[in-house]
Each structure stands twice: as C-alpha cells, then as structure tokens.
Amino acid sequence: KTVSVLGLGYIGLPTAAVIASRGMNVIGVDVNQGTVDIINNGDVHIVEPDLDIVVKSTVQAKKLIATTVTKPADAFLVAVPTPFKDDHQADTQYIQQASEAIAPVLERGNLVILESTSPVGATEQMAEWLAELRPDLTFPQSAGDDADINIAHCPERVLPGHVLRELVENDRVIGGMSSTCSQKAKALYKTFVVGDCLVTNARTAEMAKLTENSFRDVNIAFANELSMICDELNIDVWELIKLANRHPRVNILNPGPGVGGHCIAVDPWFIVSSAPERAKLIRQAREVNDSKPRYVLEQIVEAAEQFKKPVIACLGIAFKADIDDLRESPALDITQLLCAYPDYRILVVEPNIEQLPDSLCKGNVELCSIEVALEEANTLAVLVDHAEFKEIPADLIAKKVIIDSRGIF
C-alpha cells in the first residue's frame, strides 16, 4: 500500500517517516522544493528529537520519497497549516490547495484523511471541493458507505519535542464521514498507533481537537491571571500554586510570558469564530494570554530603568522549553519590543538556535552564551524555562535584577 502525505512540516514529516518505518511506501509531497531536496538527501529541516534518524533510514531504504508533485496513492494524508486571518477566522486555503492537488490523481477506493487542525465543517468542505473537481467519482456526503472515495478527519495531537513517541502512543480520534470511512481510516492508523483509535464523526473529531487546545489555553489563562493578581497583592504566585495544588482536586498550570506556538494560541479562535455569542470564556482566555507578553515587557522595562546603562539578558526566545521553534513565541515578541529601546543592550541567550532571526538583527542585540550574558547583564529576563537555565548556580545570579516569568529561580 502507498500512503501520500501532503505537507512535510512539523506533523507531516514525522508522520510520513513513522508510516514508512512500518514498511509502507510513503510519498511525501511539499510545495517547497528546498524542503523536498533536504528530505531526499536523508536530512531534516526541523528540529525534533530522533526525527533525523527515522528520516535518514526510511529515505535510504527508499520507503520515503519526497516530491513537489502529487502522485496516485491508496491513501492521502493532509497535514498542511491552518492559520487564522486578521479577523481570527480560520484560513483554509492550504486545505483547498491540497484538495486541488489530490483531485486529479484520485482513484476509486482511495482514502483521504484531513489531519490539519480545522474549524468544524472543514472536512465536509474538503469533501465538497474534491467532489466538484471529480464529478466522475462518488463521495461520502452523497453516497455514504458506498462512496468511491472515503474521507475522515483524524486530528494530530502530538506534543512538539515528543512527537515520535506521541505519534505512536497517543490515542487517536478518528472522525469518518461514514462508518466505512472511519473503519478504513482506523485500519491505516492501527498500522503505527499503539494507542486506542476512537471512532466518531468528522465534526466531533474537529471539535475534539479544538476543545483539547482550548482546555489548555483556558487553564493557562487562569494561571496567568493569577500571576498578575498576585503581583498586585504582593504574593508569590509560584508558592501559591504549589500550595493550592496540594488540594486533591486542584491542578493549576504554570504562568508564563504568554502562550505561544502555532496551536494553542490559534485553535480556540476557531471555536470563537464558529460560535461568537456563546464562546465567552474561551475568547476571554485568549485575551488574557495575549495580554501577558506586554505585562512582562513592562516589568522588564521598569526593572531595567534602575540602571544608567541597562544591559538585559533575555533567557530564551523559543515558544517553550527545550525546542528551537520560534513561531508565535511570546518570548520572541517581548525581546523584539525590548530592541525598540535604543539605549538598551540586549543579550539573547537561546541554546537551541545558531543565529538570530531577522527580526532581531538590530544594532543593540546580540546572541551570546549563558556565561557572557551572566557576566555582562545587569537585568535578567527569564522568558523560557530551558533545561540549561535551570542549572545556573544561584551565586551567579545573586546580584542581578531578575524578572522571572517562568518561575525557574
């Protein structure tokens, strides 16, 4: 059997490699020729533990081949981005482009799976796009279990940094547009998932994924709001949370500089835009989390202003601990805003990258080691709880002014 994976990013590439490692032939399709070339050389364009090893071995075994051209296959797995537009509506143009790429090569008996996190109704929309382009085939929205083409939504739910393990171990929600669609999709996932594959319909599967990330967003917003209240009341929020969490039914998450990444800061908006009148708490949580970077920035500026020549070490710019991913990173946003102060010298410490992103290539910013930063900075802004930072000995920071948004010190 041949599986084609469309979109070779943070989800598509690990998924393609894991399926190929189970002995299936996998055609990975990406619109970016550079990405395709890197993969066909047995290399990877993203940092994820052990991904390089699996990609290299499956490419060498000729089980995984990357291309920019969509080719016939038994199953198509769509793992393209679904960002949001300025008005917070989901932007499904990449799903539409993937549908247009798949449609010409579709054959009777094919399975099409949408893995991208999507607003409710997106799978039905994808099925419509495919049906319009291939009037010679039947689709589940009209033919149900007898359709020529089976379609399902099976949202990814892996945690960056643990993708290879979670791809195999996590339970999966399989939302078929008919029961045949669900059974066929389940059979595919069962070839590499040891977790349970739980069958439902496509709309519920879409909502399940959005719900998982909104649950986390709301809970982080609770922690972030608490941290700001505690500052006002002169209470150590970390101690407070530790104490409250000793209650058998309380489990508060960690405050931070805001919520980053391309999932939790995005997906709740798909619920809000589908049900704007009802989704009050979910919207408010987004707003609390989005307000946190500016709050932390103000704390850093206030601390730095005590010095004639503020030298601020920004510890971490990734969106969370122990990864190199800078997308939608509150730590990066805060660092960028700090650069706008021409009198500040900004020392960026980010052990997971080798060069600064373009947005930080300014005269007053430099990437440096922990040692240099601790020697030269008078103000420390802890923005990410990377493992390296947790090992900094207490005596090295004793004389610094510290804004610790992650509570590591």
Ligand code: SAJ
């Ligand atoms: N964060 C906090 N406090 C916390 C936990 C997280 O401030 O207590 C921040 C992080 O620093 C980061 C952001 O939230 O900026 C998101 O980090 P995360 O580790 O919570 O989640 P992601 O975005 O890396 O991955 C999430 C996961 N979803 C859930 O845990 C419900 C993952 O399983 C999903 O597959 C992924 O989104 C996705 O692709 O949707």
